[in-house]
Amino acid sequence: MAGSDALTTSDEYQDLLLGSAEFSDFLLGLATMSATLLGADTRTVFCTITVERNGAPSTMSSSSDLGRRLDERQYAADAGPCLTAVRQQSAVLVEDMATDQRWGKYAQAALSEGVQAMLAVPIRTDDSSRAALNCYARKAHAFDEETVSLLETHAASMSRILRLALRLHAPQAYPEHLRRALKSRAVVDAAIALIMLQHRGGRDGALELLQLAAVSSNRRIQQIATDIVDGGSFSAARLDGG
Amino acid sequence: MYSEGTGGPEELNDAAEQRRGAAQRFRDTELPLVKLWTYYYGIGGDIDEVSLDAYLNEALDLPAAQVGLITTAMAEMTEGDTE
Numbered sequence A: 001m002a003g004s005d006a007l008t009t010s011d012e013y014q015d016l017l018l019g020s021a022e023f024s025d026f027l028l029g030l031a032t033m034s035a036t037l038l039g040a041d042t043r044t045v046f047c048t049i050t051v052e053r054n055g056a057p058s059t060m061s062s063s064s065d066l067g068r069r070l071d072e073r074q075y076a077a078d079a080g081p082c083l084t085a086v087r088q089q090s091a092v093l094v095e096d097m098a099t100d101q102r103w104g105k106y107a108q109a110a111l112s113e114g115v116q117a118m119l120a121v122p123i124r125t126d127d128s129s130r131a132a133l134n135c136y137a138r139k140a141h142a143f144d145e146e147t148v149s150l151l152e153t154h155a156a157s158m159s160r161i162l163r164l165a166l167r168l169h170a171p172q173a174y175p176e177h178l179r180r181a182l183k184s185r186a187v188v189d190a191a192i193a194l195i196m197l198q199h200r201g202g203r204d205g206a207l208e209l210l211q212l213a214a215v216s217s218n219r220r221i222q223q224i225a226t227d228i229v230d231g232g233s234f235s236a237a238r239l240d241g242g
Numbered sequence B: 001m002y003s004e005g006t007g008g009p010e011e012l013n014d015a016a017e018q019r020r021g022a023a024q025r026f027r028d029t030e031l032p033l034v035k036l037w038t039y040y041y042g043i044g045g046d047i048d049e050v051s052l053d054a055y056l057n058e059a060l061d062l063p064a065a066q067v068g069l070i071t072t073a074m075a076e077m078t079e080g081d082t083e
Helices: A010-019 A023-037 A065-077 A081-088 A105-112 A145-168 A176-199 A203-217 A221-231 B011-029 B033-042 B049-056 B064-078
Strands: A045-053 A056-062 A092-094 A117-123 A129-137
Touching: A010 A023, A010 A145, A023 A045, A023 A056, A023 A129, A023 A145, A045 A065, A045 A081, A045 A145, A056 A065, A065 A081, A065 A105, A065 A129, A081 A092, A081 A117, A081 A129, A117 A145, A129 A145, A176 A203, A176 A221, A176 B033, A203 A221, A203 B064, A221 B064, B011 B049, B011 B064, B033 B049, B033 B064, B049 B064
Parallel strands: none
Antiparallel strands: A045 A056, A045 A129, A092 A117, A117 A129
């Protein structure tokens, strides 16, 4: 199989990350880039990327529907080359699905979809997640030594941007209303700290001033607090006769 | 609004009245306690949920600053969306 001319540059990865609204979009981009890298007709070779995160559902992104089906089969069986690569963090090469004895029913499923060879290489992330790039080919022995090496280098090159993406698209630890309360509390606390500093006063007094300001301007506490934090000073000095 | 009556000379009576008013308003709004507590926490509240529950059942007195926040939380939550 022909290797492509050049590995993906970090700029291209960054553009992909910035341009992806969802984590799954980003993974799809990576999968597509990987398929392109293999320089082959996408009808004969395709790629998927699997990410398992602690405490979050795993994500699969495929450059084709067939790839998605094949990944899902592995999840249904809870076994297969991709899952082995993900969970053991080592490359798995299936040169010929018809003769490889390791995959049981999954081999049958792959063969019935016309997949003859597979290569799964881990993508290093951090301790809280595991990932792998999976390549499927319609021809046995499609992945020669050179291709394996190319894909391993490629997987290594994706490691950094994938880590970034995992941080950027972290699974939400708190539901929306709790996050709103946390955010609001952070602003209110910052405003209280400022008021206390300016008035050399206590927390209760600062809370009282915030409430007075909210009532007199008919606005919410959080809005007043945001203004104070943004403006860096408490402009309602008139409230306490100052 | 809660501001009525604050700072008056009969502070003890005011506090009891305010507490009764808050309890009544809480029953009227039919807000879940946990939602009220979360909002109250968001605007700087420092009292735990159990104490808030006790206050709203007129079984506990709270510092004036916290009372103000509870009243404000209920007012802000009922005056439309809680954005």
